[in-house]
Amino acid sequence: MTAPQRDAEIRRRWHATEEIKGAVPPISQEEVDARAKAALEFLVRSGTLDTLVELAATIKMLHDIVTDEIVEEIGRAVRLLGTALDTLTRSQHLMALVNAIADPEIERGMKKRVGISDILGLLRDEDTRRGIYYLLLIARAVGKEVRNLAEP
Template sequence: MSDELDELEAESESIQEAADAMVELQQDGTLEDLTEAATAVSLLADALDDEMVVEVAGLANELGLVAGSATQPNTIRTLATMMDAMDEADTFENPEKVGMMGTVGKLRDEDVQRGLGFLMEFLGALGRQIERRSEGYEQAEN
């Protein structure tokens, strides 16, 4: 009994601090919010099982890996530029029909030339990345 009292006394400061924090939470209404939120956590605990956790985490992993690449600064700029271009072109519903001669004519347009330049750079980079991945996959399978 004496040991328990000693232990209680040693912890008295911690107990007082915990009680003060609880009173503060109760007075400002946070405790009520937390109590209500706790029932949602309880629901989650009852509803979840190992398989659900593994499935969701696996999906988050794959999305995260894509997001990790998609959020590189250059990639973001490129994607944003392409989306702006889609908005500006605004010809999805009724695009102009362009044949061989029309294409040659369009190629005189400096904006088209700049866009083509981008596509050529992109194709070069795509080729290099395909080569890099192919080598990596081939090595990994051996």
């Protein structure tokens, strides 16, 4: 919108306001004061005024402490969270883990008294070995990421 267009819009709104004011019957200053006093008394008695003051103070405090740097940091965090959620919802590995945890055999195994022979028996199972290998691959990948964090 150009400056002349903006000025024309302001004049149009001003004239519309004047037309509306002309169409409304005049109210005495005493009536305006009485209505304002009644409204203010309601706001005070209901606690709404206190709430509004507290809200305004909170907004002022947030305005004072929130810097451009904080806004940028929050934006980066939100973008990272979005990327992480997208990755998690598309991950077949995560779904495999969720399905494994939901396996009824796990619930039964948690109630059982477990001995060394039970553990050794599971190690002979191909699926157990595959699961341990999978967890070790994840541990190795996490280790690489941690090493990359530690390197300058």
